[in-house]
Amino acid sequence: GAVVSQHPSRVICKSGTSVKIECRSLDFQATTMFWYRQFPKKSLMLMATSNEGSKATYEQGVEKDKFLINHASLTLSTLTVTSAHPEDSSFYICSATYGKGDTIYFGEGSWLTVV
Amino acid sequence: AQSVTQLGSHVSVSEGALVLLRCNYSSSVPPYLFWYVQYPNQGLQLLLKYTTGATLVKGINGFEAEFKKSETSFHLTKPSAHMSDAAEYFCAVSDGAGTALIFGKGTTLSVSS
Numbered sequence: 001g002a003v004v005s006q007h008p009s010r011v012i013c014k015s016g017t018s019v020k021i022e023c024r025s026l027d028f029q030a031t032t033m034f035w036y037r038q039f040p041k042k043s044l045m046l047m048a049t050s051n052e053g054s055k056a057t058y059e060q061g062v063e064k065d066k067f068l069i070n071h072a073s074l075t076l077s078t079l080t081v082t083s084a085h086p087e088d089s090s091f092y093i094c095s096a097t098y099g100k101g102d103t104i105y106f107g108e109g110s111w112l113t114v115v
Numbered sequence: 116a117q118s119v120t121q122l123g124s125h126v127s128v129s130e131g132a133l134v135l136l137r138c139n140y141s142s143s144v145p146p147y148l149f150w151y152v153q154y155p156n157q158g159l160q161l162l163l164k165y166t167t168g169a170t171l172v173k174g175i176n177g178f179e180a181e182f183k184k185s186e187t188s189f190h191l192t193k194p195s196a197h198m199s200d201a202a203e204y205f206c207a208v209s210d211g212a213g214t215a216l217i218f219g220k221g222t223t224l225s226v227s228s
Contacts, residue, residue: 103164
């Protein structure tokens with residue numbers, strides 16, 4: 001079946017640096033990708049929606065200059081956390097869908113720890 | 116805008132007992148509804164979904180859910196709980212195909228022997 005892969009699965013970075021998380025659709029063309037953030041023992045919060053070749057649409061309260069989302073191809077979207085701080089530490093999950101399909105495929109998630 | 120309310124942040128059952136996890140939604144359009152399970156330190160696994168058609172949806176691992184439009188509910192049930200069912204369960208709603216899922220706050224299911 002369709003698979004969405006995230007990389008890295010775990011990353012530790014120093015405060016003030018930037019870190020990039022990749023989300024790839026392995027066997028389908030993802031016209032739309034979604035990025036979520038999950039705090040420990042909390043629900044998933046939608047951060048942004050990205051369509052291939054377009055600027056991402058950010059949810060209210062999400063800093064677009066801090067969380068840069070790029071969807072340059074139909075199989076790859078990236079989330080870059082710029083000037084990371086400890087409060088950015090979280091579990092980030094991407095999901096992808098194609099066309100108007102009713103199935104959304106989730107990646108395995110990426111743990112970000114900022115020290 | 117859609118929203119999801121999961122009643123009960125924590126549900127405890129005995130092994131073999133009925134599992135009932137409650138989910139109510141709000142949507143201005145006919146919703147797509149989902150249940151996901153998350154095990155510790157892992158990603159999400161789809162249990163079942165409702166888009167159109169039959170309102171009783173059967174999923175994996177013996178779970179099922181019924182879409183009740185009049186009650187704006189999509190409760191998840193399983194006749195007999197297993198220890199392996201202990202996990203976090205999320206109900207989610209979307210506006211339709213190709214749109215983002217909005218998640219409820221989750222319900223932690225504990226199963227005791």
